[in-house]
Amino acid sequence: MPIYEYEPDGESVCEFCARGFEIIQKISDPPVTQCPECREPCKRMFSAFAVNESERSLLSNKNVEAQGFTKYEKKGDGFYERTAGKDGPKELHAGD
Ligand SMILES: [Zn+2]
Incomplete structure (x- = not known):
């Protein structure tokens, strides 16, 4: 927050x-x-x-995955790559 x-x-x-x-x-x-x-x-x-340090570590890939969440990071225009988590597609394309 x-x-x-x-x-x-x-x-x-x-x-x-x-x-x-x-x-x-x-x-x-x-x-x-x-x-x-x-x-x-x-x-x-x-x-x-x-964002303080504790919040930053909460959003670390390891923690995101441990909590069962999936995280995507924007890699390009309308293109997102999964960086943590096991569910969902490896890549997301806006407009698909
Ligand atoms: Zn006062």
Whole structure:
């Protein structure tokens, strides 16, 4: 899940939000508008999509396969190759 950075947007701050804080949210979750600690207004800053190390290892080919999932990676225009898992075709072509 992406990590969103917040910064205080109100008159006062607490120890928690004084330097800004980060919240891991689903993309579909609405932005937080108040500091969870002091309830002062805060605003979401623009930040790049971030994946932490534990999430990266969850998506490793070995783990994907162990969980019974199949992973495809885009290899070209409309062309996907299976990189993990045993089910499904070895290659996918968009439009087939
Ligand atoms: Zn606060």
